[in-house]
Amino acid sequence: xxxxxxxxxVFACGESLYGVAADLAAEVVTLxxxxxxxxxxGHLLGVFAHRGEVVPVVDLLKLLGLGQGxxxxxxxxxxxxxxxxxxxxATRVAGVSVLPLGLSPLAAxxxxxxxxxxARSPGGEVAIVECQGLFEHLSRVG
Amino acid sequence: MxxxxxxxxxxxxxxxxxxxxILGALLAxxxxxxxxxxxxxxxxxxxxxxxxxxxxxxxxGDRQEQGSLRTVRALATSSVERSVPVLQAAxxxxxxxxxxxFQVNLGYWCAGAGLIGLSYWLVPGVPWTIAxxxxxxxxxxxxxxxxxxxxxxxxxxxxxxxxxxxxxxxxAQVLQxxxxxxxxxxxxxxxxxxxxxxxxxxxxxxxAVQRAERTFAALAVATSQAQRSSVLAADLRxxxxxxxxVGGAVAVVVVTCSLLSGRALGEPMRELAAQAQRLTLxxxxxxxxxxxxxxxxxxxxxxxxxxGQLAVVVTQLQAAGGQVKLATSELVASSARHEHGAQEQTxxxxxTSATTEELARSxxxxxANANQVSALALQTVEASQEGQHSSEAFYRSxxxxxxxxQAIADSVVKLNKRVQQVGRVVEFxxxxxxxxxLLALNAELEGHKAGEVGQGFSLVAAEMRRLAESVMxxxxxxxxxxxxxxxxxxxAVMATEAGVKASDQGSALAQAVSEGLGNILKLSRTTxxxxxxxxLATHQQQVGTDQLAQAMGDILASTRAGxxxxxxxQGANASLKGLADELERAVGQFEVVS
Amino acid sequence: MSAVTVTGVLLCRVGAEQLAFDANQVGxxxxxxxxxxxxxxxxxxxxxxSAAGKQLTSEAESLxxxxxxxxAEPLPRxxxxxxxxxxxxxxxxxxxxxxxxxxxxxxxxALARHVxxxxxxxxx
Numbered sequence: 001x002x003x004x005x006x007x008x009x010v011f012a013c014g015e016s017l018y019g020v021a022a023d024l025a026a027e028v029v030t031l032x033x034x035x036x037x038x039x040x041x042g043h044l045l046g047v048f049a050h051r052g053e054v055v056p057v058v059d060l061l062k063l064l065g066l067g068q069g070x071x072x073x074x075x076x077x078x079x080x081x082x083x084x085x086x087x088x089x090a091t092r093v094a095g096v097s098v099l100p101l102g103l104s105p106l107a108a109x110x111x112x113x114x115x116x117x118x119a120r121s122p123g124g125e126v127a128i129v130e131c132q133g134l135f136e137h138l139s140r141v142g
Numbered sequence: 143m144x145x146x147x148x149x150x151x152x153x154x155x156x157x158x159x160x161x162x163x164i165l166g167a168l169l170a171x172x173x174x175x176x177x178x179x180x181x182x183x184x185x186x187x188x189x190x191x192x193x194x195x196x197x198x199x200x201x202x203g204d205r206q207e208q209g210s211l212r213t214v215r216a217l218a219t220s221s222v223e224r225s226v227p228v229l230q231a232a233x234x235x236x237x238x239x240x241x242x243x244f245q246v247n248l249g250y251w252c253a254g255a256g257l258i259g260l261s262y263w264l265v266p267g268v269p270w271t272i273a274x275x276x277x278x279x280x281x282x283x284x285x286x287x288x289x290x291x292x293x294x295x296x297x298x299x300x301x302x303x304x305x306x307x308x309x310x311x312x313x314a315q316v317l318q319x320x321x322x323x324x325x326x327x328x329x330x331x332x333x334x335x336x337x338x339x340x341x342x343x344x345x346x347x348x349x350a351v352q353r354a355e356r357t358f359a360a361l362a363v364a365t366s367q368a369q370r371s372s373v374l375a376a377d378l379r380x381x382x383x384x385x386x387x388v389g390g391a392v393a394v395v396v397v398t399c400s401l402l403s404g405r406a407l408g409e410p411m412r413e414l415a416a417q418a419q420r421l422t423l424x425x426x427x428x429x430x431x432x433x434x435x436x437x438x439x440x441x442x443x444x445x446x447x448x449x450g451q452l453a454v455v456v457t458q459l460q461a462a463g464g465q466v467k468l469a470t471s472e473l474v475a476s477s478a479r480h481e482h483g484a485q486e487q488t489x490x491x492x493x494t495s496a497t498t499e500e501l502a503r504s505x506x507x508x509x510a511n512a513n514q515v516s517a518l519a520l521q522t523v524e525a526s527q528e529g530q531h532s533s534e535a536f537y538r539s540x541x542x543x544x545x546x547x548q549a550i551a552d553s554v555v556k557l558n559k560r561v562q563q564v565g566r567v568v569e570f571x572x573x574x575x576x577x578x579x580l581l582a583l584n585a586e587l588e589g590h591k592a593g594e595v596g597q598g599f600s601l602v603a604a605e606m607r608r609l610a611e612s613v614m615x616x617x618x619x620x621x622x623x624x625x626x627x628x629x630x631x632x633x634a635v636m637a638t639e640a641g642v643k644a645s646d647q648g649s650a651l652a653q654a655v656s657e658g659l660g661n662i663l664k665l666s667r668t669t670x671x672x673x674x675x676x677x678l679a680t681h682q683q684q685v686g687t688d689q690l691a692q693a694m695g696d697i698l699a700s701t702r703a704g705x706x707x708x709x710x711x712q713g714a715n716a717s718l719k720g721l722a723d724e725l726e727r728a729v730g731q732f733e734v735v736s
Numbered sequence: 737m738s739a740v741t742v743t744g745v746l747l748c749r750v751g752a753e754q755l756a757f758d759a760n761q762v763g764x765x766x767x768x769x770x771x772x773x774x775x776x777x778x779x780x781x782x783x784x785x786s787a788a789g790k791q792l793t794s795e796a797e798s799l800x801x802x803x804x805x806x807x808a809e810p811l812p813r814x815x816x817x818x819x820x821x822x823x824x825x826x827x828x829x830x831x832x833x834x835x836x837x838x839x840x841x842x843x844x845x846a847l848a849r850h851v852x853x854x855x856x857x858x859x860x
Binding site: 033035036037038039040044047048049052053054055056058083084085086135138139141 | 823840
Binding site: 009027028095 | 576586604
């Protein structure tokens with residue numbers, strides 16, 4: 001019996017590939033100039049207005065403690081959850097790939113508890129971002 | 143003879159007058175004793191008369207003589223200043239004394255004899271004939287006594303003149319006091335002769351007459367032959383004695399007078415002869431007064447004038463001789479010095495001549511060098527001209543290079559601009575591709591969300607993405623190329639700028655080199671002209687130096703000739719000095735005593 | 737999404753950053769010089785040293801900004817994303833968009849208080 005799969009938007013951020021469920025990935029956008037919000041945590045780079053909505057931009061590298069990130073991100077993947085929208089910075093967007101479901105989180109707690117995988121893809125191993133959980137995590141931290 | 147002295151000179155002068163008067167009186171008495179029959183008892187009166195009158199005559203005569211010697215007496219008693227006029231007056235008085243004595247003696251003798259006769263006649267018992275006899279005897283002997291007095295006086299007068307002259311009169315002043323004007327030697331000799339002959343004749347005649355009268359008277363008285371014979375014999379005896387005594391006395395007097403007169407004439411002549419002898423011995427100027435009278439005095443005065451003149455001439459001659467000798471000595475000395483100097487001059491001239499020849503050689507060398515330098519300067523000018531032409535050509539080519547570089551730089555800048563434009567176009571394309579990529583991505587995402595329906599859409603979108611990505615790849619490639627081109631053009635721009643800068647520097651350098659060469663050319667032209675001028679001047683100098691050397695040679699030759707002439711002149715001077723010595727020796731034989 | 741409009745906004749500059757306040761909440765605007773009366777500085781929000789500027793006063797609180805301008809047109813107030821709801825002690829009221837640029841809209845008194853209570857202490 002074949003494992004259940006789902007289409008994911010796969011993008012690169014730094015060295016690693018991340019995947020977002022295609023139905024949650026609203027759009028791939030080019031990032032405009034961001035408005036900084038004083039008092040916000042470091043991984044929240046700022047906000048930008050998109051279609052009448054204020055979208056916070058999350059630097060995945062900073063969030064995951066993988067580096068200082070870029071000064072000016074060009075691309076971001078706009079993720080829409082029931083409680084709000086998020087933009088995840090992307091170095092490069094690979095496209096839509098079908099990835100298996102039912103993967104385990106990379107860690108028991110912390111931010112990595114909202115990363116599932118790794119899942120195999122033609123571009124390499126992909127960590128699937130569990131968006132709702134990440135959103136809630138960010139709301140807690142913020 | 144007693145040497146005369148000034149004190150008592152006036153007394154000393156008149157002594158002979160007195161002596162001759164007394165001698166005359168004694169002679170007269172002796173004569174009278176033999177020739178006059180003095181009456182008995184009158185002898186004492188007679189002698190008294192004689193004594194009184196002789197004494198009176200002597201006193202009066204002496205007084206007259208002393209009166210004529212007032213100045214001499216004043217000098218002798220030092221009661222008057224010994225000035226020249228006083229001494230001259232005294233000399234005149236002394237010289238006039240002998241003549242005065244003659245006159246005084248003659249006058250007083252004659253007057254005295256007359257007065258003796260007169261006073262004796264007054265004695266009782268004295269016949270006038272007897273008295274007259276005494277007067278006649280007195281008058282007859284007067285001239286002889288006067289002459290004796292004169293002759294004795296004359297020596298003293300001469301001595302007195304000498305004494306007075308010694309008191310402070312020059313010969314000229316003596317001559318001035320006694321001008322030799324009286325020329326009466328002949329008259330004086332006649333008077334001498336007349337007296338010397340006349341007096342004895344008179345005496346002998348008178349004595350003979352008296353004897354004869356007495357004899358005749360005795361004979362007339364004598365009565366017998368025997369008486370007559372004894373009278374005659376006695377008379378003869380008496381006559382013989384009388385003649386012998388009187389004749390002897392007269393002879394003595396006459397001879398004395400003759401001796402004295404001869405001496406009076408001969409003494410000054412002898413003295414003059416001695417002076418002349420002295421002159422011949424060369425002793426000039428010891429002018430001594432030779433006192434004399436009349437022509438002899440004039441001769442002495444002339445002699446003195448002659449000696450004075452001679453002394454002047456000899457003194458002048460001696461002075462001239464001394465000067466001649468001095469001048470000759472100086473001439474010889476200076477001639478020697480001059481000769482020495484001339485030798486030195488000749489030596490110096492010889493050295494100078496040698497130096498001048500050396501100078502001429504050097505000048506020739508300098509002229510040759512200057513010619514070479516002139517040629518070199520001309521070469522330098524030509525080389526500088528060539529260099530300037532080359533540097534100008536270089537400058538022009540550098541300018542051309544600069545122009546080329548500038549053109550390249552301009553082209554490169556244009557190219558760069560184009561490349562930048564291309565870059566912008568490529569960026570624009572890249573942006574469009576990126577947007578297309580994004581659109582395709584979102585379309586793929588949307589297609590995927592649509593499920594089965596959107597699968598074909600997703601495929602197209604994926605294809606579009608690949609297309610967009612290949613476009614972006616190409617634009618990246620183009621971007622890299624553009625970067626390369628930009629780098630290359632930047633390098634080219636930099637290179638061309640450097641080239642322009644270098645060519646600017648090169649052109650500046652070339653200009654500087656050209657200017658420098660121009661300056662060098664100018665300088666070398668100036669140098670060339672200067673060198674030409676120097677060469678010309680050196681040539682002139684050489685000519686001048688040659689002439690100088692020639693002139694120096696001529697001068698040296700003439701100096702040598704002059705030196706020879708100098709030597710000859712020195713010889714002549716030496717002989718001249720010999721002559722001067724001889725002259726001085728000859729003149730030196732005269733001793734002029736001033 | 738509730739469409740709330742804000743009329744009268746003070747657009748303030750703090751260094752290169754930007755803040756917006758509801759003009760209705762601001763009672764008084766004065767000048768402030770260094771060495772003046774001690775007050776809260778918006779510069780401390782961005783970890784910058786205080787400088788001369790305008791002093792905005794509301795209720796008992798006041799805050800100093802570098803410069804400001806007033807936007808009088810009514811603007812829609814965009815809601816705060818959930819991730820930013822608790823920053824600055826809840827002083828962030830929302831966002832306004834002026835000429836395409838997004839400005840964070842704060843409550844003046846709350847922000848001044850937050851600065852005074854949390855950041856001034858840290859800075860001093």
